[in-house]
Amino acid sequence: MSQKIISTDDLAFQLYEVLNIERFTEYPRYVDHSRDTFDAAIELALKVGAETFAPHNALCDANEPTFENGKVVIRPEVRAALDVLRDTGLMAASQDYERGGMQLPSVVAQTCIGIIKGANVSTHAYAGLTIAACNLIMAHGSEEYKQRFAEPMMAGRFFGTMCLTEPQAGSSLADIKTRALPAGDGSYRITGNKIYISAGDHELSENIVHLVLAKLPDAPPGVKGISLFIVPKYLVNEDGSLGERNDVILAGLIHKMGYRGTTSTMLNFGEKGGAVGYLVGEPHQGLAQMFYMMNEARIGVGMGAVMLGYTGYLHALEYARERTQGRPLKERDPTSPMIPIIEHADVRRMLLAQKAFVEGGLALCLYTATLIDEKKRSEDPQVREEATGLNDLLTPIVKSWPSQFCLEANSLAIQVHGGYGYTREYPVEQFYRDNRLNPIHEGTHGIQGQDLLGRKVAMADGKYYQALLGRIRATLQESAAQAELQDAVSLLGDALGKLEAATEALQALRKSDPDRALANAYLYMECFGHVVVGWLWLKQAQVALRGLQQGGERSAAFYQGKLHTCNYFLRYELPKPLALIEVLRQADRTTLDMPPECF
Amino acid sequence: MSQKIISTDDLAFQLYEVLNIERFTEYPRYVDHSRDTFDAAIELALKVGAETFAPHNALCDANEPTFENGKVVIRPEVRAALDVLRDTGLMAASQDYERGGMQLPSVVAQTCIGIIKGANVSTHAYAGLTIAACNLIMAHGSEEYKQRFAEPMMAGRFFGTMCLTEPQAGSSLADIKTRALPAGDGSYRITGNKIYISAGDHELSENIVHLVLAKLPDAPPGVKGISLFIVPKYLVNEDGSLGERNDVILAGLIHKMGYRGTTSTMLNFGEKGGAVGYLVGEPHQGLAQMFYMMNEARIGVGMGAVMLGYTGYLHALEYARERTQGRPLKERDPTSPMIPIIEHADVRRMLLAQKAFVEGGLALCLYTATLIDEKKRSEDPQVREEATGLNDLLTPIVKSWPSQFCLEANSLAIQVHGGYGYTREYPVEQFYRDNRLNPIHEGTHGIQGQDLLGRKVAMADGKYYQALLGRIRATLQESAAQAELQDAVSLLGDALGKLEAATEALQALRKSDPDRALANAYLYMECFGHVVVGWLWLKQAQVALRGLQQGGERSAAFYQGKLHTCNYFLRYELPKPLALIEVLRQADRTTLDMPPECF
Missing domain, CATH: 1.10.540.10 (Acyl-CoA dehydrogenase/oxidase, N-terminal domain)
Structure with missing residues (x-):
């Protein structure tokens, strides 16, 4: 470590x-x-x-x-x-x-x-x-484009970007204004402005291959009219050599709170008349093509959030073990030696919360990644199908949950360090600033909540939602006989029942009053995420208990730590979002009813 | 606005x-x-x-x-x-x-x-x-020191600092190592190292007057042996003119996550033999003298946290009103005009949360400030006495609650801005970084929790805790007859009952097992703070309702906004910390029992 x-x-x-x-x-x-x-x-x-x-x-x-x-x-x-x-x-x-x-x-x-x-x-x-x-x-690209653009990327000669967002549209991709006109030679001329393009310009590679969402002249309105184009910084000749500079202009650098090492840019396409672009696949399929990658990209965001939280936790843990300060409450002699701060219950609470969030977040990301393997590579079509559905269902959670709670872990890592944690002489404040991006990019919490409650839970008549509940119930049943897990089973089972009741009520309401049903979608996702992570903690506790009882690969202290942290998560963290289950079940109108002029 | x-x-x-x-x-x-x-x-x-x-x-x-x-x-x-x-x-x-x-x-x-x-x-x-x-x-100083040091400070010619913290001691002032030796002429020679000294060196003023905690040779151990010294950067002659440079060396600047405009320094006293210092008041009274200022300083921290949250909220509100993006859920035509994002329920949730936190935090700080006026200036000794006790009781809350929840408001202000909020081209990320200091300085959350549960609640046999409960109950009774406030009364009354039960259980346990009783002191403070702020929201709702019914100084929209936000706070925010009331009441041992080696 x-x-x-x-x-x-x-x-x-x-x-x-x-x-x-x-x-x-x-x-x-x-x-x-x-x-x-x-x-x-x-x-x-x-x-x-x-x-x-x-x-x-x-x-x-x-x-x-x-x-x-x-x-x-x-x-x-x-x-x-x-x-x-x-x-x-x-x-x-x-x-x-x-x-x-x-x-x-x-x-x-x-x-x-x-x-x-x-x-x-x-x-x-x-x-x-x-x-x-x-x-x-x-x-999705043609053989020609694979050779001309993708192969140099694999070789590390060309780098790539994703150009989705525009200043006026943000998350609303339906409203992008970048246009693509056919040039008559099979290529297109792209004009428009893109913002937040990470790695949008630099000298790290010979060339930069921008993948750009734009609309063709005959495009249907909205997201159904978006196409995907390859727009290289330098044109690439047929023999693979670099040609002229394309009409892609760096309009400015964006300066971020964190993630500062990754340059973020505004790019103008076609200021001189039109950037040369090449259509990827069929017209108007751009969003579907992007979404093909989205599930894995969103696990990637979740995993990044987990790992920033994880490294912060390990730094805080080391600090808490080495830093001495204060004395036990009962110690009245001020000349007695100071104790490592990990001995203070409140510091241990902050470390337990971090451990619960980052190891729970890791469990969530790894579990979801195994679904990708099952859906892509299993020989059993039923395994593939269920894994595909579960992966779709869990995508908003795996993107959002770590972005929220592993960020909270970073804040706790700062707090454990006290004043030092607030200084740039220690690394934890950077982890926090870097991680603050994750609730925003690749779909904000708000977008993910809508996706979960408005689409994923109801998908295929709730089949995969039910499949997930089935897996959680199976874990609860496996643990029911183990005395050491009784508390955990009872806490998680209770939360699951509440989540089910809220889901039923909201799904019923969704047909008649979608605005109201979805008004608290973000809070629903918090509850759902905590139940899923609680389940993954119970799974870890099961294995840890077996390891303790039957001798496992790791030390008894390791397994005890897992059991303890499972308890912590289910007792101290799970109840917090679940406290709003009545707000959800009753589809509380408070946010919906606040008139904008009353702020 | x-x-x-x-x-x-x-x-x-x-x-x-x-x-x-x-x-x-x-x-x-x-x-x-x-x-x-x-x-x-x-x-x-x-x-x-x-x-x-x-x-x-x-x-x-x-x-x-x-x-x-x-x-x-x-x-x-x-x-x-x-x-x-x-x-x-x-x-x-x-x-x-x-x-x-x-x-x-x-x-x-x-x-x-x-x-x-x-x-x-x-x-x-x-x-x-x-x-x-x-x-x-x-x-606390002599007339001579008032004239020589304080008067030039009032005139803005000299600036001041507070030199408490040392690298090895942090919050544990009992363990400071800075020493003061009598020089024989009534002055002292100070040696030691201080850290996080805000404004510790600069050229903004003619001189800097450091107030330094140090120990005399005959000091009793621990916090009872701390004395307070004036240590000027430049010695001050009897005629008020500046003399030689004192033996105070800038050892380095500290670079912070935020609050960057305030220089933070490490100072070494006495590297060349001893910095000239002057004792303030009596020996060994340094901590008491500092604490004389602490209640007001801690309101100051809370007020700073509130105001950073408040300005962030107003920026987010303006942005949400002006920024158009997306469409109503029911709108199927992607060519229809985009709507201001304040129309989206999830954005309104984030604005309501910010409004609830910053206006609730402001209510808390202002209420506590009126207690200072009552305790210092009332002619009625009973008013003075109760105000003193209530002020002591509320000090850990007024310091911590805004530092936590108005910081959360800053994070929500970033989220409302989406990608823009994460950039330094918009101000909200700075507000967040600046505010992140407030949970740390002037006593961390952990220290404040111990102060509240371990000292303040039990102070004078719980007299002031009971006085506060009495005030909350009075507000509940005043509102009991008003139909529009029934929900609020019921939600707050229920929370108050739970807080009382937990307080009783923990106070009973504190005598037999203080470690266990105080293990969750931070969570107790969260619950306590939410009940107090919920009460101050109910008070605001009472007045707003009266304003609506009888015509007040402000618009109906303003008063409706207050009523709505009171509801939001009591329904959406109050239940979250209260969800852990059983953890508190049962004095859950989870944090206490986690062995350090199991992390």
Whole structure:
């Protein structure tokens, strides 16, 4: 644990003891793999994270990209780290062998990426966006575009971006104004303004491949009229050599609260008449193509949030063990030695909350990643189908829950450090600032709540919602006979019953009065998320109890810590959002009824 | 409200309609005052805040003080603003006329200071520390020291600091190591290291007067052995002219997450043998002298937290009214015009939460400030005594509650702004970073929780706790007959009953098992704070209802907004901490029992 990115004990416990990911080696795609190859990849990620990414994390926060002489200047450590990521193969961890990948299961790849994010989320973003853009072209682009654009991205020569957001539209993609006119030669001319384009301009790579959402002249209105275009910074000749500068202008850099190492830009397309763009796949399919990637992208956001929380927790834990201050309440002699602050109950509360959030968040992300493996790679169509549905259902939760509660963990890590935590001389305040982005990008909490309650729960007549409840009930039943888990079973079972009642009431109301049914969708998602994470804590507690009783791979202290933290989560955290279950069940109108002029 | 620091409507409502502060003009000290003079001071503060303090707030965040050629360099706008604060008399708003003050009630002075803090909390700190240090010398120092040190501070020629914290001791003042040796001439020689000294070095004033906690050679151990010393940066000759540089060395600047305009320093005293210091009052009375100021200082922290939340709320509100995005749920035509985001229920939820927190926090701070006026200036000894006790009881709440929930309001203000909120091109992220200090300085949440449950509630056999309950019950009874307040009465009454039961159980346990009774003290404070703020919301709702029914000074929309927000707070916020009432009542051992090695 000396790298303070993640507890390798916890990771092994979750991957092998709880999720039993070794089962994936039975899938044909992963048949060459074993626990050894999984561990080797994870160890490699830990080494690269600790030795190559973490050391310049604070440096790039304090020296964010600047615009000088027409170029975006970024610290050289960024390029060096990205080279290492590519050369070690970690950038292509889940890709096919024939594409130079390691063909690792998604759950292992997400773990490796998560470790790199925990070490330095800003530098990783350049790689992450490139992988995402490359995957989109590989999934939907023509053979020509795959060769001309995606292959140089895989080789690390070209980097990628996602150009969705526009100043006037924000989350409302229906309202984008960027236009694409056919040029007559099969290409298009793109005009419009995009904002918050991470990695939108830099000199880290030979070229930048922008994936741009825009509308064709004959586009139907709204989201059904969005198409996806490749717009390179430099045109690429047929022989792969670079051609002229395309009509993509850096309109300015955006300066963020955190995540400062990743340059965020405003880009103007077509100021000189039109940027050359190439249509990806069919017209008007842009949103569907983007959403193809969205489930994994949203696990990625959740995993990033978890890992920022996790590294903050480990820093706070080390500090709390080493820092001495104060004395036990009963000690009246002020000359007696001071005690480590971890001995104070209130510090332990803050550490328990962090542990519950970050290990619970990790459980959520890893569980969801196994659903990706099942849905993509299982040979059993029923497994694939249920995993697909559960993955869809859990996507808003896996994106939002860690973004909220692992951010809260970062705030607690600051608090454990006291005044030191508020200074930039310690790393925890940066983790907090970096993590504050996660509730915003890739769909805000509000958007995710609407997605969960307005779409996902009711999807296929509630089939996957019921499937999830079935899995939770099964865990409750398995634990019912174990005396040590009685409290946990009772607390989680009670919360589950309340969630079900609220769900029923809101789904019934949704048909007659959707505004009212969805008015508290965000609070519904909080309750739902806590029940799911509570369930994943109970699963961990089951395994920990077995480990204690029958002897497991890890120490008794480790297993006791898991049981204790499960109790903490179910007693101290689960009740808080659930306290609003009546607000939900009765579809309280308070937010809906407040007239704007009364603020 | 165009200054976006505070709603002047809300301020007038709270000061005059709810708290009826005009009654203070009957106190002899305030006999020259009237609502007009109060309003004049508040308008002056708003003008100075908006025109002189707010304009350089972001500038000083982006250009924090630097150390160059042996000097701390601070932007010139800071000195200019502090000159205006002094010249307008606002720096001495509550001081005696004969000391050049306005002799305003504490509640009006706190309001004025709060407005300046909302405009620019970092620049205000230089003035705030000077006032506090000056007040300490005036309260406890000899006539000689008053003339030599305090008078130049009042004139704005000298600035002041508070030097309490040391690197190894943090909150544990019992463990400070700074020593004071008698020099034989009535002065002392101080040696030791202090950390987090705000305004510890700069060129803003001719001299800096450090107030330093240190121990004399014969000091008893612990907090009973702390004395208070004046240690000027430059010695001051008997004629008031400046003498030699004292042995106080700037050891380094600390770089903070926010509050960046206030330089934070490490100071070494006595590196060359001993800094010249002068004892304030009697030996070993340093902590008591500091605590003499602490209640007001802690209202000041709470007020600062409120005002940062308040200005963030007003920025978010304006943004939500002007920014159009998305459409009503029922609108299926994607070409229909976009609506202001305030129309979305989830945005309204975030605005309601902010309004509930910042207006509730303001009510808490103003109410507590009226207790200061009553305790200091009432002619009725019984009023003075009860106000003193209530003020002591509420001090940990008024310090902590706004620091937690108005910080949460700042996070929601970021969220309402979406991606813009995360950028430094908009002000809300700075408000958040600035406010994150408030849960830490002047006693962390953990320290305040211990103070409330371990000391204040039980103080005088619970007399003042009972007095507070009595006031809450009286408000509940007054509202019992009003149909419009039935829900609110029932929700608050229920919460009060739960808080009482938990208090009883914990007070009973405190004698036999203090560790266990205090293990959840922080959570107890959350519940207590929510009940108190819920009560102050009910009081506001009472007055708003009367205003609606009988015609008040403000618009119907204003009063309806108050009633609505009261409902929001009691339905959506009060239940959350109260959900843990059983954890409290049963004195749950979860945090206590987690062995450190199990993390």
